[in-house]
Amino acid sequence: MKDNVQPLPSDVAAVLGAPDRLAALDAALPVFLGPDPDFDDIAALAAGLFSVPISLVTILGRTDQWFLARQGTPEIRAPSEDSFCARMIAGGEPLVITDAREDGRSAGLPSVTGEPHLRFYAGAPIVIGGQAVGTVCAFDVKPHSPVTSDLLPRLKQLASLAASLILLKDEARRRALAAEALSREEKRHALALDAANVASWLWDISTGIVSGNETFYRMLGVQPAKPMSARRFFTAVHPADRKTTIGRLREALASGKEYDGLFRTAKSGRWLLGRGRVHEWDADGRPSVFLGINVDVTDGQLASERTRLLLRELNHRVKNTLAMLQSLARQTLRQTSDPVEFMDAFAGRLQSLSEAHGLLSDHEWGVIHLKMLLQKQIMPYAIDYEKQVEIHKDEVELGPDQAVGLGLVLHELATNARKYGSLSVRSGKVVITARVLNEEGQRVLNMTWHEVGGPLVDPKGRRGFGSVLIERSLDKILGSSVHVEYLPKGVTAVIRMPL
Template sequence: MKDNVQLLPSDVAAVLGSPDRLAALDAAIPVFLGPDSDFDDLAALAAGLSSTPISLVTILGRTDQWFLARQGTPEIRAPSEDSFCARMIAGAGGEPLVVLDARKDERFAGLPSVVGAPHLRYYAGAPIVLDGQAIGSVCVFDVKPHTRIAPDLLPSLERLASLAASLIRLKEEARQRLLAAEAVSRDEKRHALALDAANVASWLWDVSRGTVSGNQTFYRMLGIKPAKEMSARRFFKAVHPADRKLTIGLLRDALASGKEYDGLFRTVKSGRWLLGRGRVHEWDTDGRPAVFLGINVDVTDGQLASERTRLLLRELNHRVKNTLAMLQSLARQTLRQTSDPVEFMDAFAGRLQSLSEAHGLLSDHEWGVIHLQMLLQKQILPYAMDYEAQIEIHKDEVELGPDQAVGLGLVLHELATNARKYGSLSVRSGKVVITARVVAEDGQRVLNMTWHEVGGPPVKQGGRRGFGSLLIERSLDKVLGSSVHVEYLPKGVTAVVRMPL
């Protein structure tokens, strides 16, 4: 161990290793990316205050002091244990400090930068404070001792340090906003592709304001250039004239009665057939409809196909209505948290995507049966860091009908998203073990499936329950005799699914 580490004063060691200080530093500057030109003017101003050749804007880590800006030196770092600033923070209680001649001050006389090159003599510095913790400094140096302190030097350094703190905070907030915007953009693109592939549109009609807004698929279906919102009149004009009167009448009946709207209409621009459902979600203080929630599905191919396709359409309409009823329930639950269309779509899109994936598989198999293996991969793959390594499946050959696939797909989506956010799929070492066995009960085939998370973060007692948990337990309500039971055990979430086949 080096001598200067052994002789490191206890108060300086305490400052460098302070958990609160390091936490504030990590929150303010998670990663040091090198000198930042945005701080150069602060360093230049600091040097000009006392006509010193060296000035720094620094952040003080446990082992390294990094220079956000520097003047008079090519270095971008120095050991924290040899830092003037660490001693300033430890010894001055967060107050600015001036050292006129470091050789005559026992705190600094033995530092390598004083004993050897560049032979520093004069120092003046003020701490950069964020969240009550000194995370760095604005300071100046000279290789010659000074005999006096420049007028107003310390208050001026304090103001520069305060400006540096504000700039650090603003830059980190901007970085976080950029990361959040990029994440939202990625999610929006992924959700838009999924919804577009499934031809599912969702929209909100603000009856009191007379405006309608929806997702990208909604505008595409109507053949309208995407916008945040449009007038209700423009929405109705997008309906084919031959179907407009009936569609408006059905919507008016739904507004007046509070019952569900259920209709089929063509669009003006494309002539596509859209199946729609909706109902009033909110009323104003006078009891008048305020917000109407609607969903559309493109059913053109079914309308225009042969007799075989028309038979398939009857089954599809039945399944779509069941799914749309589920979507209505999901949407109403999500809208209880927000009535803002943008926030609603962000919260709703993931669950809508899960149903879209199940619908896509069923459509590929003409709404017959699909294999459990396909459903597992479709719903879990997007949330696993390494699907082959993290997902272990032991199963019998299982075929699922439409209601079973849609309900179980939503269960798997909620379990997978929860595992990615909080559980075993949030770390590379975590795994999900799935066991699916078919047993005979009173002459009926029954699927018993378990989902067990291992190797993830410990589950907090009393946590991870909410609408997602309720949704998991109710997703198979349309499959008679089925049940889902979820246990939030300390070592990982375990879910047990029972579903007649």
């Protein structure tokens, strides 16, 4: 049957494939989802208009004609090239064929030469945006007499009604898509705010009601989480910050500029950063809606305060250290006139202070463990630290003054041991014992330094500045003391220091 089909006229093919027509069709009905019951009444009216058993409301694509509504046929599509409607829209006007076998435009169509052997056709184009995108048409399997002049205008009205319905449904589809996209965006925005722990709120100035997201109520400690009066909103601000916060909000309302404020909450005392501006004005130009956000910046505020404390502590330590350095330099110079010897001695003591300061800086000028200080001060002077240094100690934490003073003591003991004592030979060893005792409610560190296995010590040897420094390094710590004994078998130092 297909072999006997007449070729598709070039003008019809051109109309079917016209880019403007296909673009209008795609814009109005981008996807065919099957027959739509909303168009059934139009198909029924078309069938009744011509008293025929078959009627269609169609959209006409390049290759397929889809049926939005149909009466008298179970089909939902047909090839565009084999349709009466493709010939009709090529002519640009409604078309009536009273006997398809006798009309050259339709005589060779498969639906005429084969089942269902159509004979009568009447169709009008559905025009959208100046382009024929579909048809309302009626068929019969027997020829008809010429139709009366009033029928085609009425068929055109049905086609116009179909076009309006397509546009209305397209507008509804677009609105639904826009609403869905807006809903998705609002959900995404809400999730993003929640994930970022950002509170958003809206103040309806005309009603005096403030509402916000869950994070907003949680930050303020307001339960249950529901809209509240502006008065209650302001009472959720810490009393110390309330006047300033209200003042800045009033200034933003009066000027239209952005509100920017930092305040604490009344319940938890957490710090919140507030930002916002007038979002809407009434007909008289007065603010009617204010939109704002809050961000919890408590951690940042605490970190900032901690930084300020650290800077004050550092300033104090720098002053103390400079005074100590001046004293060390003067005392070292008094002990030697040799520049090289002075530099060696002074550089070592300076390095000791640097090590103690480095440890304290790493721990934000809090406390450091005795084990770390021992390792820093002694390891550079031991031939084999693991074998030559034996430590028995309690868990001891040292404050800044204690760490700096004890660091100098350990440095002098270690350098002395390296030059003259047990750390000068591989067989030598330093045994350190550190215990914490409770003396009348005060925790006190009792520590001994005992050298064994080194060269014999001459108890009559010259008492140098190092010995003086050892005994005076803890002078700034009330109740502390250092006693050094130069025993023949090795130096022993006994250290007492309140913690």
